[in-house]
Amino acid sequence: MSSVEKPVRRPDRAALQDRRWVGRSIPRKEDPKLLTGRAAYVGDVSVPGLLDAAVLRSPYANARIRSIDTSRAKALPGVVAVLTGADAAEVIEPMTAFCAEPVPQHAIAIDRVRFPGEAVAAVAATSRYVAEDACALIDVDYEVLPAIVDPIAAMDAESPRVHDTLDGNVVFHRRVDFGDVDGDFARADHVVRRTARWHRMGAQPLETAGTIASFDPFSQSMTLWSNTNFYNFLPWTFANMLRVPSNRLRVVPCTVGGSFGSKHLTNKVIAIAGALSKATGRPVKFMEDRADNLAANDNVGPDRIYDAGLAVTGDGEFIALRLEIVDDYGAYFQFAHGQHGNALSQPTGPYRIGSLSYEISCVLTNKVQQGFFRGAGADPGNFILERLVDAAADELRLDRVEIRRRNFIRPEQFPYKIPTGNTYDSGNYEGVLDRALALADVDAWRGEQEKARAEGRYIGIGLASCQERSGYNATEWWFLYDKPPLPATSTPESVKIDVSAFGQIRVELGCPLWGNSPETVVSQVVAEEFGIDPGEVSVTYSDSTSGAISAGPGGSRLTVMLSGAVRGASRTIKDKMIRIAAHSMEADPADVKLVDGQVRPKGTPSKAMSMGDVAMLAHLFKETNPEGEDSGLVTTFTYDHPYASLPSDDRKDLGAFYPFVSHACHIPIVEVDVETGVVKVLKYYAVNDCGTLMNPKLVEGQIMGGIVQGIGAALMEEYRYDQEDGSLETGTFREYLLPSMHEAPEIVIEHQETPSPFSEFGVKGAGEGGRLVAPTAIASAIDDALKPLGVTVNELPMTPERVVAAIAEARASAAGDA
């Protein structure tokens, strides 16, 4: 594909060169409240008359509910309400879904349960203890049905169906060819083929999802305190689900104890708390416990089987990619095929691959449904692509570094349009690769590897060069549907800035504190714009009544979008201050500047006014201000996505929808114990390019955290279901394993800065990169360690059991060949 002609904006050179606060590792403003237990997570919030809720869940993967008897539970002292699915449907609507197919979902199941842990009843009581006691007194009569567990078997036309509203379990299927794929495969000298398996993993933030709902029957209004994200993006979907007018719903954000993509909606807890509040006329808190979260929170990522081919010339040039994917979505289809829309932003990675065939089958089974988890579907995309690239190097006997160099998009080719239509803004991939090789001192590790092998130990050096698309627009959720033919959304972010009469600045965010650093980032941007200290900036959070749209964190967008929103709002405020000051100074506004927190006329610094002087005029003394200037110093600025274009009607061009493309090269060093199958990460090197660094220390924090989550994905984390009865085998943290300090290696990070031409300050996203790259980098390291045994990794996570099995298989195969 060729370069495109649409650079919408060039970087603001002055802002890049003379910046004082953007790019500095100032300490986080969010920290003190978090360090002292004063953060006010939703679980910490209380309101008068509050009841606590608990949920009874199905032990079966697939069953009809013959009857539910709640009488014993209702009789328990302290119990205020018990709701079955049918009871809840009296007061709320089914859960919001973004799919076009008829896959209705109720927060509490009606007549049938479709995954183990699906809610069958909810209780509101005077304490959580009593509510849980009451759950134990609810009698449910189930007719257990055969569990639909294996996605391939589920695709069979004869398979029992998860939903009777559908013709089969393949809820969505589509193949799109971008470019002349068949022609490119026909002219290829080699076709590299691989199958791969990416298992089901979950975000598992340490704080579960929770909501307090308080319904006022007199005004028919509802207030929620919640750790959801979309309260300023899609609050009307909550209102619709809760059956309250959208102008009478207020959602108050709470500090969020981690999300990693899993708390965009949190519809289940909102619906359950809302229904119970309507039923009792009192505020009700429903806070998932860990068992609730593991079984039923929608925080599970992709669960994919790949059959893939890469068409290569004799020179090792990649020309076409074919991906056939079966994706096990679980029992419902909340975000439709959005995880594939996401993957289509970068399926060809950092390489010049001219055409792509992408075929997906989204299959429903009796498991909890997919939601979003850091990487959002592009994570297995990076895995399969880098597996193919390493396989191509092996088959063509090319060095794995050399084959990447030959195929990288070159710096002069940006902005670069990939086959799907998405456009990469900028990059220098070879620069990142070279720095990573130097940082890791690969030659020295090769020496270590050789020494270890002589001792019968298996050390491996991994390598992966991957993209981190950032700055999503939500069009990816629906652009693979032809009908309804929805246009592109700009997925905006808003902030309000007000300046008090004393000249002190406050920023009101429309997004929650989700574990990232929005207060620090906006303080740095405001400090840059006004020439003040970031410590002087006050940052608060609006609730959903702000009326301004904010999609919040997600898709590694927040720093990009907040920079745009804060800069836009700052310009409006600064312009007004300059007009008022110039009028007061009897100067031309063009000759007046706001620097170092002062408004100064050119040539006569003695006439400078403080921000307080100007702000007081703006607030109180309209008659002395320029004619037509209204009073006050406040503005709300909505920053629309700066570079999004429409998908074509035939969907052969999906438009630019994820244009800020960061890049990283990871080089992990691992040791594999061939007896136990345990893989230990000895050291981890990463060179990252996310454009202009807003705050290097905080970016490194995101990368390190993502890498360790990626180590979990590569080695430990997996939702496992019994293949016969479909029960969840990983229902606690004793089975669903998260990386601890013992699994976390020393991580060394360096940065390259290739600014984006399309964003303010040239920043790009950095929130997901660690987890987008680490799994496939570790797979490569395991391959390298076990090369003498002939093992290649085609499945993640590589648990000790799988490593041992792969070694045994390779040995058996070698013995068979001999």
Added chain:
Amino acid sequence: MPEKVRLSITVNGVEHDVLVEPRTLLLDFLRDELDLKGAHAGCEHGVCAACTVLVDGEATRSCLMFVAQLDGAAVRTVESLAAADGTLHPIQQAFMQEHGLQCGFCTPGMLMAACELLEHTPMPEPDDVREALGGNICRCTGYQNIVNAVCAAGPLLAANVGTPTAPPAQGVSA
């Protein structure tokens, strides 16, 4: 319903005479009865350690302990660390300096486990930290900055007046 249990427990230096249901977990007692929200429920089955507090100086998972077991015990929570005037405890300062937290949900548990370590090992090495805090799960940071923070807390504590479990100068506890 079994009879309630009467007992005396000291929390952050304040003695409380209480009457509790035998099944009341220490974590729920601290959060719901004493309104100390710093200890968090992450898993409620003893794996994540977000609920860690000090019981008679020992880092303890408050989700696995009944209040009824604690007659006469002294409990310290994260609320005892910073001074009322906003001065952070040296261990908290070290976490801030080293960017040892992101969402903050595991942080109070990390801090209290670090208190116990620093009480016995004033200048810990990274391996000491991994040994002492290895059972505390953090989903955000990747741990490296937490290890760095606890190591950095040693010199900061030595330079300050105070001990790992006592608040800095002019501090008060809950």
